[in-house]
Amino acid sequence: xxxxxxxxxxxxxxxxxxxxxxxxxxxxxxxxxxxxxxxxxxxxxxxxxxxxxxxxxxxxxxxxxxxxxxxxxxxxxxxxxxxxxxxxxxxxxxxxxxxxxxxxxxxxxxxxxxxxxxxxxxxxxxxxxxxxxxxxxxxxxxxxxxxxxxxxxxxxxxxxxxxxxxxxxxxxxxxx
Amino acid sequence: xxxxxxxxxxxxxxxxxxxxxxxxxxxxxxxxxxxxxxxxxxxxxxxxxxxxxxxxxxxxxxxxxxxxxxxxxxxxxxxxxxxxxxxxxxxxxxxxxxxxxxxxxxxxxxxxxxxxxxxxxxxxxxxxxxxxxxxxxxxxxxxxxxxxxxxxxxxxxxxxxxxxxxxx
Numbered sequence: 634x635x636x637x638x639x640x641x642x643x644x645x646x647x648x649x650x651x652x653x654x655x656x657x658x659x660x661x662x663x664x665x666x667x668x669x670x671x672x673x674x675x676x677x678x679x680x681x682x683x684x685x686x687x688x689x690x691x692x693x694x695x696x697x698x699x700x701x702x703x704x705x706x707x708x709x710x711x712x713x714x715x716x717x718x719x720x721x722x723x724x725x726x727x728x729x730x731x732x733x734x735x736x737x738x739x740x741x742x743x744x745x746x747x748x749x750x751x752x753x754x755x756x757x758x759x760x761x762x763x764x765x766x767x768x769x770x771x772x773x774x775x776x777x778x779x780x781x782x783x784x785x786x787x788x789x790x791x792x793x794x795x796x797x798x799x800x801x802x803x804x805x806x807x808x809x
Numbered sequence: 810x811x812x813x814x815x816x817x818x819x820x821x822x823x824x825x826x827x828x829x830x831x832x833x834x835x836x837x838x839x840x841x842x843x844x845x846x847x848x849x850x851x852x853x854x855x856x857x858x859x860x861x862x863x864x865x866x867x868x869x870x871x872x873x874x875x876x877x878x879x880x881x882x883x884x885x886x887x888x889x890x891x892x893x894x895x896x897x898x899x900x901x902x903x904x905x906x907x908x909x910x911x912x913x914x915x916x917x918x919x920x921x922x923x924x925x926x927x928x929x930x931x932x933x934x935x936x937x938x939x940x941x942x943x944x945x946x947x948x949x950x951x952x953x954x955x956x957x958x959x960x961x962x963x964x965x966x967x968x969x970x971x972x973x974x975x976x977x
Binding site: 721 | 838839
């Protein structure tokens with residue numbers, strides 16, 4: 634019984650699984666980075682579906698038809714370690730953070746729309762107005778700044794800063 | 810008839826038991842792995858974390874099911890995980906001390922407008938994320954915060970300074 638439960642691949646297979654998993658993760662990071670900031674940030678239903686499908690698409694490429702407990706654990710360790718490493722890099726260097734996560738961009742400064750930033754980020758005036766209304770404002774008067782955050786939400790900072798809260802993504806997702 | 814037979818392909822009880830135990834081990838391993846290496850700020854998951862989670866779920870799939878697309882195996886492994894998760898919540902409810910130990914307690918990141926950088930590093934929160942949380946609460950940056958707290962659910966709560974109490 635114990636032998637059946639604690640089965641593991643031989644060293645060669647384990648190394649192959651580790652190497653393939655690492656490659657797949659790096660490939661996923663590069664691919665997702667190419668999608669760009671707005672797509673990365675919004676995380677609508679479509680993006681979630683994309684991520685789930687990606688996960689399924691790469692499954693067999695990672696573990697290579699290995700059905701052992703040890704094989705799965707090797708792949709899991711590699712993924713967890715690489716993700717930790719990536720987050721460590723993002724946390725340590727603001728340049729890496731800007732390159733991988735993106736930078737927030739200022740859309741409105743002291744009541745004035747910065748047209749060039751709006752254009753570059755692909756934000757329309759209607760979307761900006763919608764964000765203002767969500768914050769209970771009907772015009773740019775009294776707005777100190779509007780910032781397009783890296784998660785795709787727009788933050789509105791009024792001049793006389795009352796407390797307003799924007800919806801957070803992933804609120805319901807909790808790790809055990 | 811043949812469809813029904815195909816749906817419940819015969820499989821030895823031993824095999825189902827083995828897979829259920831494997832699923833339990835994978836679950837425990839993942840909980841420990843996330844505790845050691847995972848990000849605590851689940852609310853601030855970036856897209857790479859999400860990709861890692863999905864790849865992870867798939868990477869351990871065959872370790873749990875043994876690559877068997879078998880109905881009893883699927884039922885056994887999924888109910889093992891559900892029962893374990895239920896048991897963990899029950900233990901936490903009985904012993905709040907354990908919950909604080911494993912889930913963590915809220916951490917103050919900014920006090921009186923001062924960012925406490927060692928805490929940020931300790932919790933792997935970047936300064937940019939603190940600024941973002943401030944703006945999402947309608948203030949420009951940490952300078953306007955009385956307190957910024959990383960909650961156990963991973964979100965950052967902001968308590969702004971009251972008008973008139975601003976430090977010069």
